[in-house]
C-alpha cells in the first residue's frame with residue numbers, strides 16, 4: 001500500500017510538501033502510482049500522538065468503552081498509539097489478559113495498543129504481579145492506576161522488580177488515608193458543602209516515590225500531577241539527579257476547581273481539579289520540562305455513573321478527542337508553549353519514557369502520522385465523539401486544532417477532509 005499526502009506542512013514549518021508512505025513506513029519520494037492520495041490543504045503534519053495513560057475499559061466494562069470504540073476515538077484525536085491502564089475486569093495482572101488485549105487490538109484496533117500491567121495482583125497492593133511474564137506478553141510499564149501502590153514496602157519491591165525487566169513504574173500518587181472527598185480542598189469546597197481532597201494527599205505520595213527512587217537509583221513516573229507543591233517536589237528531585245518523570249493531563253492546564261460549581265460531575269476527577277495558581281504551575285512545569293509529557297487519562301464512564309449526586313459520581317473524563325485541541329488552544333495559542341514542544345510532550349517523549357521507538361517523522365519509521373487544521377476554530381460537540389461515553393466538561397467550548405487525518409502503520413484510521 002502506497003500513500004501520498006499532498007500539501008502537508010511538516011511540524012507546521014515551511015512550505016507545504018508531499019509526504020510519502022510505502023508499505024506502512026515513512027518513505028522518501030517515489031514515482032510509482034499511489035493506492036491512495038490525500039490533499040490536506042496545508043494542514044500541519046505531526047508524528048502520530050502517543051497516549052501513555054488511558055483507560056479502554058476492556059475487558060470487563062465494555063458498556064463504558066471497548067478497544068474498538070476507544071481506539072477509534074483515539075484516532076479521531078490524532079493518536080496512533082495508546083497505553084491502557086490495567087484496572088479492567090479481570091485486572092490486567094497476568095500474561096493471559098495482556099495477550100488478549102494485544103490480540104483483540106490487532107483485530108479491531110484503530111491505534112497501536114501497548115498495555116500497562118498491574119504492579120500487584122488484583123491491584124491489591126499486597127502481592128506483586130507477574131511482571132516478567134507480562135513483559136513477554138507485551139506490557140510497556142507497570143501501574144496500579146486508579147489506585148496508588150499503597151505501602152512503601154511494596155513500592156520498593158515493584159520498582160526493583162520492574163527495574164529488573166527495564167520497565168518503568170507509573171504511580172497514581174494518592175495517600176488514601178487523607179484523600180476521602182469529592183473535590184479540591186479549599187474555600188470553594190467549603191462553600192459547596194463538599195468534603196475536600198487536599199493537595200497533601202497527592203504530594204505525600206509523590207514525595208515518597210521520589211525518596212524510594214532516589215534510594216534505589218531507579219526510575220519512577222508520577223501520574224497526572226496537578227498542583228504547584230507536587231510539581232516543585234519533582235523539579236527539586238530532577239535537579240539532584242533523581243530519575244523521576246511526570247505527566248499531566250489537559251484538564252489540569254485548561255480548567256480549575258471552579259468547573260465543579262453547579263455540581264457538574266464531569267468536573268470530578270482524581271486528583272481533583274485544583275486552584276488557578278496550581279493551573280499556572282502546571283503550565284510552568286510543562287514549559288520548563290519538569291513535567292515531561294501530556295496524557296489524556298481518558299476515563300469513559302456510563303451516564304449512570306455520572307448523572308448522580310456529585311459525591312457519589314465516579315472520577316474521570318474522556319480525553320482523546322480534545323487533548324491536542326486543548327493543548328494547542330490553551331498552551332500554544334496563548335504563547336506559553338511552542339507547538340514543537342507540545343507535540344514532543346504528546347509523541348516523542350511518551351515514546352522515550354516507555355521505550356516504544358516511535359514519535360518521529362524519520363524516513364523508515366512506522367507510518368504513524370496525524371494532520372491537524374490549526375487555522376479554523378471549531379465548537380467541540382460531545383455528541384460527535386467516537387467514544388461510547390459522553391463524560392466531558394468541554395462540550396460547547398470553542399477550540400483550535402482539529403484532527404483531519406490519522407494514519408497508523410500505513411492504515412487510515414481517521415479521515416475528515418473536506
Ligand SMILES: [Zn+2]
Nearest residue numbers: 145146172223
Ligand atoms: Zn490515576
Ligand SMILES: [Zn+2]
Nearest residue numbers: 085145146297
Ligand atoms: Zn488513569
